[in-house]
Amino acid sequence: MKTLIVYYSRSGHTAKIAQELADALEGDIEEIIDTKNRSGIIGWLRSGRDAMNQSLTLLKDPVNDPADYDLLVIGTPIWASHVSTPVRTYIHQNQEKFNQVAFFCTAGGDNFTGTFNDMGKLSGKSPVATLGVRGKEIKNGTYGSKIEEFIKALPM
Numbered sequence: 001m002k003t004l005i006v007y008y009s010r011s012g013h014t015a016k017i018a019q020e021l022a023d024a025l026e027g028d029i030e031e032i033i034d035t036k037n038r039s040g041i042i043g044w045l046r047s048g049r050d051a052m053n054q055s056l057t058l059l060k061d062p063v064n065d066p067a068d069y070d071l072l073v074i075g076t077p078i079w080a081s082h083v084s085t086p087v088r089t090y091i092h093q094n095q096e097k098f099n100q101v102a103f104f105c106t107a108g109g110d111n112f113t114g115t116f117n118d119m120g121k122l123s124g125k126s127p128v129a130t131l132g133v134r135g136k137e138i139k140n141g142t143y144g145s146k147i148e149e150f151i152k153a154l155p156m
C-alpha cells in the first residue's frame, strides 16, 4: 500500500510523530509549509485567532500528489480546539484527490475528537484510523503503544 504522511508542525511535536509513522510504514513524508510567520508570541496569537476563525492561509505548493497514494496520513497540532490553519488549508485544497485517509493530532490536552470530526468533514471521508498524542507523552516517550495500535488499524 502506497502511503504518504503529510503534516504541519509549528514547534516539532507533530513532526516527530510524522517521522516515526513514516519510518514504521515505510511511507513518503511531506511537511506542509505555511508562508505566514507563526513564530513567537505574535505568531502564537495569530495562529489561535486563525484557527478559531477557521481561516485559510497561503501554503507553499505541495511536492507530492495525494492522488498517487492509496493511503494519506494527515497530522496536525490542535489550535484553539480546531485543526491547525495550514492543515485545514491543505485538506480544503486537495480533498478531491484523497483515497483512504487516517488522521493524527498532537495537543497539550486530551480532547482530540472534535478535531478528528473537523478533519473528517473537511475531507469528506471517514478516517480508517486516528491517533491522538499529548505533548507530555511526547516529552516522556510514553506514546509507543498508541502508535502500534494506530498502525494495526491501518489497512496494510
Ligand SMILES: Cc1cc2nc3c(=O)[nH]c(=O)nc-3n(C[C@H](O)[C@H](O)[C@H](O)COP(=O)(O)O)c2cc1C
Pocket: 008, 009, 010, 011, 012, 013, 014, 015, 044, 045, 047, 048, 076, 077, 078, 079, 080, 081, 082, 106, 107, 108, 109, 110, 111, 134, 135
Ligand atoms: C495557537 C495554539 C493553540 C493551541 N490550542 C490548543 C488547544 O485548544 N488544545 C490543546 O490541547 N492544545 C492546544 N495547543 C497546544 C498544541 O496543540 C500542542 O503543543 C501541539 O503538540 C503542538 O504541536 P507542534 O509542536 O507540532 O506544533 C495550542 C498550541 C498553539 C500554538
